Amino acid sequence: MLEAAAAAILIAMVLMLVRALIGPTSYDRILAANSFGTKTVLFIGLIGFLFGRPDFLDIAIVYALINFVTTIALMKFFRYRSLQAPLASAGAESRDG
């Protein structure tokens, strides 16, 4: 049962990797990397239960958080070419220092 689910998630990871390699725009690639990360989280959780080591869920939790940060960093870099400018708030022209 769990092996079948693990194999299915592995197939999904391979398919997402194909999109990361061929995606014509960079947004496709960033989407593929983010989705690959979420599937990795699920895969690590699954093989934790498969091998009888629920400790692996710690790795899954941490990567669920880090995936978000990496996606935001990639998107911000690609869209604004800057890592250090703040993301805008509505109606605000500049930040008070």
Added chain:
Amino acid sequence: MVEALYWIGCGLTLLGALLTVVGAAGVLRFPDVYTRIHAASITDTGGATLLLLGLGLMSGLQFATLKLVIVWAFIMLTSPAAAHALANAAYASGLTPWIGEFRIIKGATPDAKKTGNAS
């Protein structure tokens, strides 16, 4: 009762994994960035919910169940927000959605600036 829960859990886990594969296939086959974002984020979050729920039912109530709930909460928080940010950035940078008639032809890629009002 416990046996029934175990088999329901197995079914949910397989369903979640299947949903994830379907989503990945969708990302490969859909023609446009926005449809791909749609496929990836919905199936990722839904598949993760089903899969983690299934794992929780299969393993019974233990400390690891709390960790499964935490993984689920983080995926629910971050995956839709990342998809929103990505779609927002794609739209603001000029990629318009491919609206109108589309056919999935080998080698055809959507033109980034065309709005395509064929229908």
Added chain:
Amino acid sequence: MSGPLAMLDVGAIINGVLLVMLVVLMCAIARVRNLLTAILLMGVYSLVMAVWLTVMDAADVAFTEAVVGAGVSTVVLLGAILLTRSETAAISWKAMIAPGLAVLVVGGLLVFAAQDLPDFGDPASPANAYVGKLYLEMTGGDIGAANVVTAVLGSYRGFDTLGETTVIFAAGLGVALMLGFGERAMSDRERGRMPVNVSAGEDHVVLRVMAKLLIPLIVLYAFYVQFHGDLGPGGGFQAGVIMAVAVILHALVFGLDATMHAVRPGVARAIAALGVLVYAGVGIANIVHGGTFLNYDYLFPPGVEARLPDAAHHNWGQHFGIMAIEAGVLLTVAATMITVFYGFAGRSAEAVAVVGGDDTHGQNP
């Protein structure tokens, strides 16, 4: 569940698929010319490595690979290519012949030598039969930690870990000396030269709310990993990097100068030095109380340990010693990662901010 035979086949298939993914990723990384794509694919490569390490049951290493390779490394590399061009130069295939031959020869030699390595998990191999077995047997009595990796890292090989922590501190110092301490971004802002808001006119309310929600959770999780390192995968290194990721998320969403007002660069440097000081200080405390350097059995003055509850069955010296050095490692690693990020991101004030898209998103690599 199924019997062990079915699991063996599934393991081989998983290993094969992961290996193919790694090879394909590596070929793609070598081939693409757009560096953003290369960095993205390197992050995915680190993820596949983390999965493979998990399949091989190496939880601590997988943890570190996932956090460092796919997390912090990607962000710092993005900061690096902000300071240079974002496309590599084209290389003619004639220039690739000699290096290609060298790679083939060395790779072939490595594969040939790998035939002699012992089987994976072989209990009779030299790595597992002598010192490894001793560690597994003696950890319970000597140290009492459930996670043998933390026991080896923190106590049996504590001196190596002190060296690692010092190396991380020195690397942070090197980056800070070469790239500046990031205060340049603060002073440029005051002089009005920095582009204040590259995304003016857009509203990122979802990201800001999400970041405000997630940053305290990430910091809390870093503390969990830090203190849980005795019992499961985790420890000081991973916790330090996770803490730095929280600060990086704050900088990405709210701007570097807001983050620098919260975590000042000078404070970050001081904390990095403090971490190494704590670690070495524990070693000195052992010498002062009659033992050798980093021998935690002598952490407390003689007589104090005997008065702690349950002293006969608990190695309190080891317990507190490992906790203290893990705290030192946490401080140094977190502060160094923050300093490195400040260095790279702070210099990019000179980089041109392109609003409204750029020329690379329509191209193939």
